Amino acid sequence: MLSKQTLYKKQAGEYAATLIEDNMVVGLGTGSTVRFFIEMLAKRINTEGLNIVGVTTSSKTSALAKSLGIKLSSVDEVPYIDITIDGADEVDLNFNGIKGGGAALLFEKIVALNAHKNIWIIDESKYHDVIGQFPLPVEVVPYGSYQLLKRFEEADLNPSFRRTATGSRLTTDVDNYIIDLSLEQIDHPKSLAYFLEQIIGVVEHGLFLNIVDEVIIGGEQLKIITK
Numbered sequence: 001m002l003s004k005q006t007l008y009k010k011q012a013g014e015y016a017a018t019l020i021e022d023n024m025v026v027g028l029g030t031g032s033t034v035r036f037f038i039e040m041l042a043k044r045i046n047t048e049g050l051n052i053v054g055v056t057t058s059s060k061t062s063a064l065a066k067s068l069g070i071k072l073s074s075v076d077e078v079p080y081i082d083i084t085i086d087g088a089d090e091v092d093l094n095f096n097g098i099k100g101g102g103a104a105l106l107f108e109k110i111v112a113l114n115a116h117k118n119i120w121i122i123d124e125s126k127y128h129d130v131i132g133q134f135p136l137p138v139e140v141v142p143y144g145s146y147q148l149l150k151r152f153e154e155a156d157l158n159p160s161f162r163r164t165a166t167g168s169r170l171t172t173d174v175d176n177y178i179i180d181l182s183l184e185q186i187d188h189p190k191s192l193a194y195f196l197e198q199i200i201g202v203v204e205h206g207l208f209l210n211i212v213d214e215v216i217i218g219g220e221q222l223k224i225i226t227k
């Protein structure tokens with residue numbers, strides 16, 4: 001039996017699939033919530049004969065979408081993306097989000113910034129007054145990454161390299177490392193984003209500010225929050 005959280009993810013994901021229209025170029029996010037969206041989208045493509053092109057945000061999503069027969073293109077081969085549906089790790093009342101729990105933040109941000117509309121699908125446990133409970137992922141170039149870790153320690157950002165189940169440093173789809181910052185609460189997300197963006201060696205961070213247009217929240221009752 002599915003847990004409540006999984007059921008809520010499914011509810012949000014499947015609802016998002018109803019928003020896709022014929023002939024759209026669709027950004028396909030990454031993660032367990034997006035999986036429900038992609039599966040339902042594939043069903044609609046097959047039963048309704050929709051002409052959809054997907055632009056994926058990770059190798060995992062590409063593999064899933066391909067296995068379900070969804071036509072794919074790259075962000076550089078389409079004029080624009082009509083709509084991107086993605087998950088998030090945490091969202092606050094001001095539409096700020098943390099993403100990258102699945103290490104796909106870099107491509108997710110690139111796809112999001114090339115989309116006309118961005119929708120996030122989450123379960124209700126991820127919607128908070130202020131973000132920061134979820135560790136903030138920072139994607140860094142491996143060369144010099146230990147120096148970066150020390151720098152984050154000095155700045156009291158509680159950093160740690162993300163590791164695989166076998167204990168080695170996790171690498172992203174483009175062979176970078178992830179340093180997670182355990183912050184508990186991010187009161188000034190804009191300043192933190194700015195601070196991280198100034199550091200050489202930081203490729204991207206998981207703060208998604210001013211990007212999402214609509215959040216679909218699965219729960220006892222489905223909620224849709226529009227900016």
Ligand SMILES: O=C[C@H](O)[C@H](O)[C@H](O)COP(=O)(O)O
Binds near residue numbers: 102
């Ligand atoms: O890198 C991964 C993404 O940002 C995911 O969208 C995020 O981690 C949410 O994933 P899930 O739907 O599995 O909770």
